[in-house]
Amino acid sequence: MGIRVAVAGASGYAGGELLRLIVGHPEFDLVTATAHSQAGAPVAAVHPQLTGLDLVFGATDPAVLAEADLVFLALPHGQSATLAAALPETVKVVDLGADHRLRDADAWTRYYGGAHAGAWTYGLPELPGQRAAIAESSRVAATGCYAVATILALAPLIAAGAVSAEDVVVVAASGTSGAGRAAKVHLLGSEVMGDLSAYKVGAHQHVPEIKQATGATSLSFTPVLAPMPRGILATVTARPTGTGPDPRTVLTEAYADEPFVRVLPEGTWPHTSATLGGNSCHVQVTSDVDSGRVIVSSAIDNLGKGAAGQAVQCANLMLGLPETAGLPAYGTTP
Numbered sequence: 001m002g003i004r005v006a007v008a009g010a011s012g013y014a015g016g017e018l019l020r021l022i023v024g025h026p027e028f029d030l031v032t033a034t035a036h037s038q039a040g041a042p043v044a045a046v047h048p049q050l051t052g053l054d055l056v057f058g059a060t061d062p063a064v065l066a067e068a069d070l071v072f073l074a075l076p077h078g079q080s081a082t083l084a085a086a087l088p089e090t091v092k093v094v095d096l097g098a099d100h101r102l103r104d105a106d107a108w109t110r111y112y113g114g115a116h117a118g119a120w121t122y123g124l125p126e127l128p129g130q131r132a133a134i135a136e137s138s139r140v141a142a143t144g145c146y147a148v149a150t151i152l153a154l155a156p157l158i159a160a161g162a163v164s165a166e167d168v169v170v171v172a173a174s175g176t177s178g179a180g181r182a183a184k185v186h187l188l189g190s191e192v193m194g195d196l197s198a199y200k201v202g203a204h205q206h207v208p209e210i211k212q213a214t215g216a217t218s219l220s221f222t223p224v225l226a227p228m229p230r231g232i233l234a235t236v237t238a239r240p241t242g243t244g245p246d247p248r249t250v251l252t253e254a255y256a257d258e259p260f261v262r263v264l265p266e267g268t269w270p271h272t273s274a275t276l277g278g279n280s281c282h283v284q285v286t287s288d289v290d291s292g293r294v295i296v297s298s299a300i301d302n303l304g305k306g307a308a309g310q311a312v313q314c315a316n317l318m319l320g321l322p323e324t325a326g327l328p329a330y331g332t333t334p
């Protein structure tokens with residue numbers, strides 16, 4: 001018997017990707033997969049990519065989840081806190097939702113509404129000191145999808161003094177699975193195909209999370225819905241301080257020993273398709289010839305490094321396993 005792992009919210013997009021990674025993980029045994037409206041359905045009926053996995057979704061019962069060594073929560077925002085509170089401290093928990101990401105209760109209320117459940121260890125191992133903090137934690141809040149792509153592009157540059165924290169602009173495109181599986185009119189194929197559109201303009205909920213993780217003090221963030229099922233491409237621009245180190249050198253050194261973050265060779269640019277199915281983040285940096293702003297382009301799979309892959313990476317650290325166990329470092333393009 002390996003490490004007993006359960007997934008709550010397993011019938012969703014992030015939950016499905018978690019199941020795929022868990023059944024391929026060398027140390028994990030999938031013991032429970034729960035759903036809400038789809039409880040009682042065979043897993044393969046909801047996730048055809050998992051055909052052959054002989055399992056039925058259970059109801060989301062904390063008593064059953066508590067029998068696992070580690071539980072992944074892949075529930076809608078606002079649903080994790082109550083369930084997590086019902087799980088004993090001996091059970092490790094990785095929450096893919098936003099409930100425990102923010103330290104600032106006011107920011108939580110402003111962007112998500114309702115009572116703040118309190119912050120857990122932030123689940124981005126590539127941030128300085130965070131790998132050790134995650135390894136010592138029994139409760140970890142995995143990062144938001146746009147937040148991963150943006151923070152990995154930006155955090156080392158602000159920390160090194162290469163760019164100003166006071167003037168950061170991000171435009172990021174996401175595939176539709178970023179919005180989850182629940183039926184919404186704006187996600188219908190007939191609405192999305194052949195279209196690009198900004199949304200949540202000027203008020204996206206990942207802004208406080210990105211500011212918290214990077215130290216940015218002024219951040220303009222514009223998300224764009226892209227006509228593709230998965231992938232995020234973030235374009236991050238910031239004003240160089242003029243006195244700091246070279247941005248390419250900063251990013252190259254920051255990620256030299258990281259297993260999943262790749263700074264691409266000069267002149268090549270990240271493609272979302274190159275990251276799909278893996279846990280990688282591809283980054284490129286240059287300087288705008290006209291404005292002089294530093295431009296960083298970063299690509300991830302929103303369901304990989306942006307969700308399930310990141311969560312498994314954190315779980316590996318929490319369980320004392322090799323950080324890369326069960327995680328593909330390479331994508332599946334085309």
Ligand SMILES: NC(=O)C1=CN([C@@H]2O[C@H](COP(=O)(O)OP(=O)(O)OC[C@H]3O[C@@H](n4cnc5c(N)ncnc54)[C@H](OP(=O)(O)O)[C@@H]3O)[C@@H](O)[C@H]2O)C=CC1
Nearest residue numbers: 009011012013014035036037038074097145178180181307
């Ligand atoms: N999609 C993405 O790219 C990313 C998602 N995340 C986060 O992961 C979480 C899940 O997202 P995603 O998979 O996209 O969402 P989905 O809408 O695809 O899935 C939601 C899951 O939660 C279940 N659920 C819904 N309501 C309840 C409830 N009241 N109690 C228990 N279970 C419930 C659903 O069950 P059923 O279908 O049976 O009703 C389903 O299994 C969210 O917090 C999201 O922010 C994080 C990073 C990226």
Ligand SMILES: CC(=O)N[C@@H](CCC(=O)OP(=O)(O)O)C(=O)O
Nearest residue numbers: 096097144145146174175178179
């Ligand atoms: C395309 C799309 O709608 N994306 C979602 C992604 C955020 C999300 O709900 O998930 P996490 O915060 O857990 O990453 C959005 O912009 O709200």
